[in-house]
Amino acid sequence: MNTFLYLLQKEFIQIRRNSFMRRMIIMYPLLVTLVFPWATSMDLVDCGVVIVDHDHSQLSSRLINEIDALPLFHVTSTTDSYTIGMNDISSHDATAIVEIPHGFSDSISVGGAQVYIASNAVDGLQGSLAMNYLGQVTTQFGQEIGHDIGMNTTTNQSEVAIKYLFNGTLNYRHFMIPGLIVFALIALTAMLPALNIVSEKEKGTIEQMNVTPIHKYQFILAKLIPYWIIGLIAVTICIVLSGAVYGYLPKGSYASLYLLVFLFILTMSGIGLMLSNKSNTMQEAVFVMFFLMMIFSLMSGLFTPVQSMDSWAKWIADINPPRYFVDGMRAIYIKGSSFAQLGTEYIALTISSILFGALAVYTYKKQN
Amino acid sequence: MEKLAIKVKNLTKSFGHFKAVDNISFEVKEGEIFGFLGANGAGKSTAMRMLCGLSTPSSGTAEVAGFDVRKKPEKVKQRIGYMSQRFSLYEDLTVRENITLYGGIYGLTKAKIEEETKRMTTQLKMEDLLDHLVMDIPLGWKQKLAFSVALIHHPSVVFLDEPTGGVDPKTRRQFWELIYEAAHQGTTIFVTTHYMDEASYCDRISMMVDGEIKALDTPKALKKRMGVETMDEVFRMLARKAKRGDD
Known part of the structure; x- marks a missing residue:
């Protein structure tokens, strides 16, 4: 040896x-x-959303349900005051606020509906992700409703479809x-x-x-x-x-x-x-x-x-x-x-x- | 003329302006027990490390076992044994594994290693401890074992750096018997110690003070020259002149 x-x-x-x-x-x-x-992990998982609903309409509750149904989000509470909504953000129960203005369902039929989205950027990454996804959800919602009532909302828009080549499930x-x-x-x-x-x-x-x-x-x-x-x-x-x-x-x-x-x-x-x-x-x-x-x-x-x-x-x-x-x-x-x-x-x-x-x-x- | 095991001429080691070893010269004959004495910080260890090829001399020459330590340090290493101040066998290996390791390092054959293991453990009466971890055996045994392991390849010179520090008087006695036996078989022993009784066991001793060798002779002649009775007094008289403090 x-x-x-x-x-x-x-x-x-x-x-x-x-x-x-x-x-x-x-x-x-x-x-x-x-x-x-x-x-x-930097995935957005189970992010809390407060809904400030001033509209109290069928359409607004449909939007709320749609957000809640997504695996990424859960609605922590529904209120009609923005200040109360902010409390949930302060106590870290929720990351974002979706404010549905008065007259939402009326304006949607004429194509001018607005939804106000605010997110907590203390955790910048989570905040911007939540913002992004909520934006997508509400836009899509608007298109669906438009489609339902017979408006052609996509005529002037080219639809962007994202396809992930690698790690498809992100x-x-x-x-x-x-x-x-x-x-x-x-x-x-x-x-x-x-x-x-x-x-x-x-x-x-x-x-x-x-x-x-x-x-x-x-x-x-x-x-x-x-x-x-x-x-x-x-x-x-x-x-x-x-x-x-x-x-x-x-x-x-x-x-x-x-x-x-x-x-x-x-x-x-x-x-x-x-x-x-x-x-x-x-x-x-x-x-x-x-x-x-x-x-x-x-x-x-x-x-x-x-x-x-x-x-x-x-x-x-x-x-x-x-x-x-x-x-x-x-x-x-x-x-x-x-x-x-x-x-x-x-x-x-x-x-x-x-x-x-x-x-x-x-x-x-x-x-x- | 007797053959020389160690030949040192004007050996110096400096660290910056500090001369740890300052221009020392001496010779050690083959088979001699050479005591290398000095207070803490006198430069003993540095000098010894140069002779073992662990440290390069700043100037001067040293020949050990026939080879120049500066030019052929690896050749020197094949011919010497070394046992350092700090205990240096592997604590987490057994007695047998340590012997095998060092035997293997010096290129001994498997059969030779087994033979040496047997001879060594019989001599040290350590047969029962062969498969014990080194950390589990008493210090005295460890030191005797370390000494025997340093001799496994039958080196012509063995360097012992304070080999008996912290060891009880009985074991020290046994240790010196081992040294005598090795010297008797022709191995040159180069030993540093702080025990003056051990100094008087040496054939010749040198005294280092502040990096220089201040005295070199047989213990008997030194005592006579200084006009004192014991080695202890010789040491104190010489060390008193030291300018460097303890360490």
């Missing part, structure tokens, strides 16, 4: 004996597939799960090996290793290989779990997915190792890792689209490896993109894995 295999065996024994580690390998995929997608989970895997990989393949090496520094065992004739490549590879395997296992658990629980499987090939994952793991372990070479204590390593984690997740387009970032922020996102991973994973999962279509992502991650790998080896010193 050669020296390298003895080192590798040692790492595997240590990981096997560490019950904390075993739990982490399972916990991360569980969180990523079963917990985080719900917490990071399921936010389908968008988030492939991206959230990034967290599991950062934690398992950058943070854990970094902490492992720093803990050897703190205990002094690394010094004993440095005084032996083992080559630094042997030491580094023996340290990292177990975490590469752990990363691949965690991703596999994520894929299997989201397949089993949501019936959600990648549209693209597994080969292209795992290649992307592996390139990302190489990048992350390189960064982790570099970090551990430069830190002398756990505190230092954890602190820097936390800092990097924020950049990795907030500048990667995971939560907010890179396209809508400021130009300087875009520039940071462009050199942020997780950005390419998140983009690539989403493309493979949702669009079923092929190798060729993901050229940029593969090239970017190949460059980053080589760069950080080289820096990691360079900064590891057996001698100082």
